[in-house]
Each structure stands twice: as structure tokens, then as C-alpha cells.
Amino acid sequence: MRVGIIPQQSGGSYKFTIYLLASLGLLIATLPVIIIALMSFSAAETTSFPPQAYSLRWYIKMFELFQPNGENSDASLQIALLTSLKVAALVMLIASVVCVPLAYVLVRSGGRLKNGMELLFTLPLVFPLVILGIAFLLIAESLDLELGIWRLVIPHVALVLPFVLRNCVGAMSSIDIELEQAAISLGASPLRAGVDIVVPLMKPGIIAGLVFALIISFNEFTITYFMYTVDVTTLPIWMYSRTVSSLDPSTLAISFVIVLIDLALILLIDKLLAGRNSLL
Amino acid sequence: MSKTKILLLCFPALLTITPFLAACFFIFRFSFSANQGAIEGFSFTPYLELADPFFIRSLLTTFKLASFSTVIVIVLAIPLALVMATVQKPWLRRLLSVAILMPMILNLLIQSYGWIILLGPTGVLNTSLRELGLISRPIMLLFNESGVLLGLVQTALPLAVFPILTATRNISEEHIEAACVNGASHWRCFFDITLPLLKPGIISGASIVFAYNASAFAIPLLLGGRRVQMLGVAIRDYISPLFNWSGAAAAGMVLIALTIGVLALANYLTQRWTVTEYQS
Known part of the structure; x- marks a missing residue:
């Protein structure tokens, strides 16, 4: 054509x-x-x-x-990687736990609630990241909050919500309401029908959303730049602080490994959403 | 579904987006604070104080770089979208999509390493030009506006390609054929038929690219050094060496107004055009 x-x-x-x-x-x-x-x-x-x-x-x-305790090992790098993974895991867990029920409500009730909520949860996408970073920093500083790792988890969750919700809504839309009604008419409680019927059917969409969340949180630089502390530093910030003065080829090796992981994850999403073409 | 059930299922998601909304409100409130370091009283001083050469210059730099990069991105994105729309082989299509998506998925830090190796004073380009005897001293492409511009073009390219690609679905073979049968040249066909049909995609792509690049932070920070003060970096300076938090908040509000204004304008334009096309 x-x-x-x-x-x-x-x-x-x-x-x-x-x-x-x-x-x-x-x-x-x-x-x-x-x-x-x-x-x-x-x-x-x-x-x-x-x-x-x-x-x-x-x-x-x-x-x-x-390598732990090796001759050339770098404890700060290992801690940074561990923090990155912890943050990403928490972000993925929280985002999926809150987005699945929301997606269910939005698809089943539809109408104005759906449009309004979808708009609300797209906002973090259009909001300048620098401003978000500064805003979160100002809140944490002026209220003197002791947040630990949550300094990073809370803003990262806001960033990934649009992607996770969108994928969950996409998956939810294709689930026939009759499947649920059938389970309920056979005696299952609505909760049971949700957990045993709806969630398994949503699985590809949930996983795709989670992989997006992983990629975004693991690579996040701007907000983390404002929010990190000596104790809570992620891998991108570690790389930044190491290369401010000069580039070290071993950092390039780390970079390329991250690139390969990101590409593998994107291909995974592509496979999960096969044919639905909702990568963007 | 009952109201209580809807509320119960929405509640966790609303809870996780609350910090984001709080951050938005906080930065808004702070921008009217009478005290530079804390929210106190009400005053327009933070906004009035923005009328100094430092902020005006950074606003102009931002405007200039965001506009230039938008024009360049669109000039590159239209041919890319056209090529992608004509590719028939599925594997080639997928390869192209991943290649074009790459700047968006990958860590901005890692991508700027690539530009530093390529364009830095001892980088690929300078070394080869010197070996060819074309230059005697390295050309400075980084840590000035040209380096930032290149980085902005690269990272924003996917944001324009995909909306334009969607718009290519409006073009049918018959349109082009009808023009060609009537003897129009390929260039004529492009400017009279293809381009107007792509207009909605181009407008939305351009506005997203402009908003994204106007609020860029990582790219000007990493490729611009201290010399290119785009708004994002300037706002960071209000916080870090200057400790003028209300000033940072006010500057942030200006940036938000700029980006959201451009997005809203583009939205209005595309809607108006679609309506007129229906009527005509």
C-alpha cells in the first residue's frame, strides 16, 4: 500500500x-x-x-x-551496583502492585474516570526531569527527611508509572469480562476471580511494564543526580563521578555490558508485546 | 462496580503518585516564597529577580539550541520515517526500529561517552583530521554549543521519527500515483502531497522534541561543560553554588511554562487542522 x-x-x-x-x-x-x-x-x-x-x-x-575482596576490586562500585538493583527491584514491585488494580478499574469502569486517571498518570512523562529532581531534593532537604534508599525509589516510581500503567491497561483491555463472570458464577469470590483469572491473563503486559520500569530506573541519571547521597549512590552516578576528569576504558566495558542488557530487555518487551506494536 | 471498590483499587496508585504531585505543588509554592532558603510569606521577588543577565542569557541559549535541534531532528526524521514506512522485510524493520530507539533506551551518560571519544580534543575526528594534514590544532567540538546541539539531536531523534511514521499511514499510493500520472516531479509530489499529509505527525513530533530538549539536563551537563548554560544546568547552579532555592523554583516554573506551552500549542494546532480537514 x-x-x-x-x-x-x-x-x-x-x-x-x-x-x-x-x-x-x-x-x-x-x-x-x-x-x-x-x-x-x-x-x-x-x-x-x-x-x-x-x-x-x-x-x-x-x-x-x-570481584569481592579481590586485589583490584572496588567496593564503591559493588555497593553502587547493589543499590541500583535494589532500587530497581523495589520500583518494579511497587509499580506493578499499584498499577494492576488501577488498570482493572480503569478498563472495567471506562468513561471519564479512565480519561482523567490516564491523564494524571501521564503527567510525570511531560514534566521536566530537572525540575522533578530539584523539587524532590527541596522537599527532602527542607523537611529534613531521613529516607535512605527511598530517596531514589519514590521519584523513580513516579517516572515509571506511565509506562507500567499503559502496558497493564493494554493487557487488561483484551480480557473478556465473561471469563471473570464465569468464575464468579461458579462460586469464586470477586477477589479470587481477579487473582486467579485476570492477573494470569494480564501477565505479558505486566511483565512488559516491569521491564520498562527496570530499564528506566536502572539507567536514570537526572533525578538521581540531585537525590543521591554518599550512602545511596547508583551505578550511573558512580560512573559519572569516576569519569568527570577522564575516561577510563574499563568504564567503557561496563557501559557496553549495560547497553547489551538494555537491548536484550527491549527485544524481550518486543516479543512480549508481539504484534501489538505499543513500544511507543 | 461500587464506589468503595473503585476507590479501594485506585488508592494504592494514587498514593504512589502523591509525592510527584506534592513535588509539583512544592516547586510552585516555593517560587512565590519571600525567603530564598525556605517557604515563607508570599512575594513575586523570585520571578522579578529572574530579569538578570545570567537567567536571560540561559533562556536565550535554551531557546536557540532547542529550536535548532528541533529543525535538524525534523529534517532527519522525515526521511527516516519514509524509509521505515517503505521497508517490507520484517527483520529489517525491527532492526531499524531498535537502531532508532536506541538513543532513547540507553543511558544518556553512556551515549555522551561515545561523543566524547568521537569529538573530544584527542578524539577520533581530530586525530584523523590531523593525520590527514587538514588541521594543525584540534577543533573544539565539545564543551561548546555545537557539541550540545549534536547530543540534543541524537537523543531526541526517536521522539520525532515515531509520530511521523504514524502519520505516513495517511499517505496512500493513490495520492502519489495521481500526482505522478499528472506529471508532477518527485520533489513536487513530496512538497505538495507527502509533506502536507505528514503535517500532524511533524507538528506533534516537533513540539515533543522542543519540549524535551528545552528541559535537557544530562546532555548540556556532560557535553557542554560550564560554558553552555541551558536552563536545566542554570537551575542546578541556583541550587548548588548560589543556594537560591526560591530562584531555582521560579526558573523551574518558567521552564515548565515554556515546555507545556509548546506542547499545548501543538495540540491545539493539530486539532484545529484535523477539524478543518473534516469540514472541507
């Missing part, structure tokens, strides 16, 4: 320009990651390009950094 948008046979300067600009866009989008991937396999000490020889030395260095 859309064959005509770009001419197939002829096209001359028009076709050339379109493909040129598209390739340029693609190049700009992917170049930083490609460079990091290449440089992380360099055998040299410095970040000169192209690498004279390739090796896994920076990956070996990275493993040593993560």
Missing part, C-alpha cells in the same frame, strides 16, 4: 536525498554506541581510535573490579 512514498525505479535526486538524510540520521543515532563498543575492546591504555589491537583486557579489569 505504501510503495509509492519512495519511488522504486526512478527518483533521481529526490530518492538520493531521502536515503542520504535517512542514513545520516541512523548514523547519528547509533554512532556513540558503536564507538563505545569498539573502544571497549581496545588493547591500548588510551582512547585513541581506531584501536591498534583488540583485546578483552578491559573486560577482565571490569570483572576484577566486581
